Amino acid sequence: MKTKLTSSQTVGPFFAPLLRGDLSQMVSAETRGERVVIEGRVLDGNGDPVPDAMIEIWQANAEGRYDHPEDMQEKRLDPAFHGFGRVGTNARGEFTIHTIVPGAVPAQSAQSQAIWQAPHLNLIVFARGLLTRLVTRIYFPGEIANDSDPVLCAVPAGRRATLIAKDIERLAADKAASRRLCFDIVLQGANETVFFDV
Amino acid sequence: MTVVGYRRPAPGINPDNNSSAYASTRARAPRHPAIRIEHTLSEITGPHFETGGASAIDLTRGARGEALGERIIVTGRVLDDDGRAIAGALIETWQANAAGRYAHESDQHDAPLDPNFAGAGRIISDSDGAYRLVTIKPGAYPWRNHPNAWRPQHIHFSVFGTGFAARLITQMYFPGDPLLAIDPIFQSVADPDARARLVAALQMDVTVAEYALGYRFDIVLRGRDATPPQE
Ligand SMILES: [Fe+2]
Numbered sequence: 001m002k003t004k005l006t007s008s009q010t011v012g013p014f015f016a017p018l019l020r021g022d023l024s025q026m027v028s029a030e031t032r033g034e035r036v037v038i039e040g041r042v043l044d045g046n047g048d049p050v051p052d053a054m055i056e057i058w059q060a061n062a063e064g065r066y067d068h069p070e071d072m073q074e075k076r077l078d079p080a081f082h083g084f085g086r087v088g089t090n091a092r093g094e095f096t097i098h099t100i101v102p103g104a105v106p107a108q109s110a111q112s113q114a115i116w117q118a119p120h121l122n123l124i125v126f127a128r129g130l131l132t133r134l135v136t137r138i139y140f141p142g143e144i145a146n147d148s149d150p151v152l153c154a155v156p157a158g159r160r161a162t163l164i165a166k167d168i169e170r171l172a173a174d175k176a177a178s179r180r181l182c183f184d185i186v187l188q189g190a191n192e193t194v195f196f197d198v
Numbered sequence: 199m200t201v202v203g204y205r206r207p208a209p210g211i212n213p214d215n216n217s218s219a220y221a222s223t224r225a226r227a228p229r230h231p232a233i234r235i236e237h238t239l240s241e242i243t244g245p246h247f248e249t250g251g252a253s254a255i256d257l258t259r260g261a262r263g264e265a266l267g268e269r270i271i272v273t274g275r276v277l278d279d280d281g282r283a284i285a286g287a288l289i290e291t292w293q294a295n296a297a298g299r300y301a302h303e304s305d306q307h308d309a310p311l312d313p314n315f316a317g318a319g320r321i322i323s324d325s326d327g328a329y330r331l332v333t334i335k336p337g338a339y340p341w342r343n344h345p346n347a348w349r350p351q352h353i354h355f356s357v358f359g360t361g362f363a364a365r366l367i368t369q370m371y372f373p374g375d376p377l378l379a380i381d382p383i384f385q386s387v388a389d390p391d392a393r394a395r396l397v398a399a400l401q402m403d404v405t406v407a408e409y410a411l412g413y414r415f416d417i418v419l420r421g422r423d424a425t426p427p428q429e
Contacts, residue, residue, distance in 0.1 A: 002281040006418045007387045007396055008212045009369040010220075011354070014300040017292045017318030018356060044225040052304075058244055058362045068243035084245035108201050108236045122240050124365055129222030131213035131386045133365065135232070137240075151235050159230075187226045197232035198204075198241050198363045 008133065011126040013052050016088075024087035026057065026099040030080035033062025033100030035178035038138065038165060041093040042125070045188030049093025053127040055185070057085035057097060059120070064103025073106070097121075098178075101140060107150045118145035118152065125185060134195045138183050139164045155194050162186070162193045203237030204363045204420040205279065210389030219382035221343050237363060242422075244362035247288040251322030254330035260314020267296025267312070267334035271412040272370070273404055275327040276357060278421035283327030289417070290356040291319040291331060298337030307339050332410065338377060350377035350384060359419040370415045371397045 011018075027035065042050040060066045060083060065075040067082050083102075087095045099121070107115040118139055125134040139146055141164055146152055152160055165181035186193050215227035235241075258265040276287040294300050294317065297309040301316050317336075321329045331353075338348050352369040359365070371378060378384050378397070387393045395418075404412025 003277055003279050003416075003418045004391070004395060005207050005211050005279055005420060006366060006368055006416075007389075007392045008366060009354075009387075009396070010222075010383060011356075011367050012369075014294075014302040014305060015292060015354070015356075016302050017316075018290055045229075046225050048225070050226065056365070058240075060240075066239060066243040068246070071239055071243055082245060105239050108203075108238050117238060117240065120240070122362055124362070126367055127226060129220070129224075129226035131215050131217055131220065131223065131383070133367065134215075134228065135363075151238075154235055155233055188228055192228055192230055194230070195228055195232045197234040198237060 008131060010128060010131050011054060013128045015054055015126070018054060019086065019088045023085050024095070024097055026081070026083070026085040026097070028080050031100055032078050032081070033102075036099060036101050036181060037178045038097040038099070038181045038183050039168070040095055040183040040185060042089050042095070042127070042185045043093060043187065047189070049089070050127055050187065051089055051091045051093055053089045053093070053095075053125060053185075055087050055089075055095055056124045056126075057087075057099070058122045059083045059099065060102040060105050062100050062103055064105045064119070066105070075103070101179075104145060115150060116145060118143050118149040120149075120151075134187070135198050136185065136193055136195050137163055141165060141167050141181070151196075159194050162191065201237055201239060201242055202422050202424050203242065204361060204422050207420065208389075211387070211392045213386035213388070217382065217386040220386055241363040242361045244360060244365070245358060246286065247322065247358065251320070253322055253324035253328060255319050255321055256332040257315065257317065257319050258332055258334055260312070263314050265295070265312055265315035265334050267315070267337075269332065269410040270335045271330065271332050271404055271406065271410050272353065272398060272415055273328065273330040273412065274414050274416040276323045276329065276359070276417045276419065277327055278359070278419055280421045282421065283325070284359050284419060285323055285325045285327055287323040287327065288358045289321040289323060289329050291321070291333075291353055293317045293333065293353040294336040294339055296334050296337050298339035309337070309339070335372070343382060348377055350375045350381050355417065357417050357419065364419040366417070366419055368396065368417070372413070373397050373400055
């Protein structure tokens with residue numbers, strides 16, 4: 001290390017210019033993979049909605065490949081999917097992400113055989129009152145791979161559920177629509193979401 | 199797959215979210231310590247944005263004329279902590295106008311808007327990691343943290359490096375601002391040297407005669423011990 005790091009500071013309340021262009025819609029008609037709509041709220045320690053949070057999403061494509069030069073897996077890139085999203089919460093603390101379910105990606109492994117991570121979205125949360133960004137993940141309900149995911153397994157069993165989205169019941173008339181999931185982000189308190197030190 | 203992770207910031211560089219002098223932290227800072235995980239492909243990869251975007255922008259030329267206030271130049275490089283240039287980094291900036299007012303619907307400060315100053319920029323660092331922003335020196339503004347609270351003059355910076363783990367949002371301050379000593383957000387950085395690095399340096403070699411004072415502000419993101427071998 002020759003130069004010294006720049007410190008983090010809060011995003012504050014006035015970051016609206018960052019939300020220009022709708023990055024909550026991460027897919028186009030050509031994107032490969034299972035569509036999913038993730039709805040949630042950001043809540044503070046009093047249970048009140050956080051109306052000025054910004055969430056960034058980074059994820060692999062449907063085959064489990066990140067659109068990044070260091071992902072050298074022999075899987076196809078999807079020209080219709082980059083994997084980055086950004087969404088702000090509304091006055092009720094709500095956000096909606098339109099994306100696809102990513103494929104499994106490899107974990108850190110010293111051995112030659114790969115250990116796989118369960119499908120997940122990587123999230124960063126910024127808000128007024130957060131001086132340093134929070135990092136979390138969204139996992140998918142009903143994935144058998146969740147049981148052996150090395151990151152989920154590093155979380156105390158009693159808190160793992162905060163990282164797994166919940167299915168929202170689809171109306172009978174709505175069966176053709178995208179899969180809908182709910183994922184609330186609780187910044188503080190009894191049901192506090194697990195955040196990671198990366 | 200062996201992944202070379204990003205180095206961890208030393209203590210005191212990034213603020214503790216539990217910093218109660220900044221009132222908004224009290225109901226928002228998590229109480230559980232963050233759970234440390236080793237970096238995987240998920241952390242070392244990250245989004246990239248259009249290459250070839252402008253590395254130098256000017257926010258002072260409004261649709262109907264020049265923005266009001268003191269014109270300044272802010273320039274610097276995006277680097278990793280080995281001093282290597284980060285080319286193609288997306289830098290987004292936003293700030294108050296000269297009167298201390300944001301062009302934002304929820305800014306209630308009773309100070310005038312400037313129709314010729316929106317105060318938001320988008321820059322892509324060049325092949326040397328460099329960027330250049332011509333803007334207006336932002337005014338100090340009041341906030342409700344405590345009675346008679348005022349933020350020091352600052353420009354917000356959002357920066358994407360090469361991996362999601364290195365993602366940074368910060369604020370750049372100005373040298374000699376007496377509000378820095380009593381600002382709970384600036385003072386939330388425990389390491390005094392790290393605080394000093396958030397203060398831009400007035401530089402006469404950046405300053406353009408008869409035009410604008412120049413400030414240097416380098417942005418240093420986390421680096422890695424080695425780049426992984428090509429497999
Ligand atoms: Fe600000």
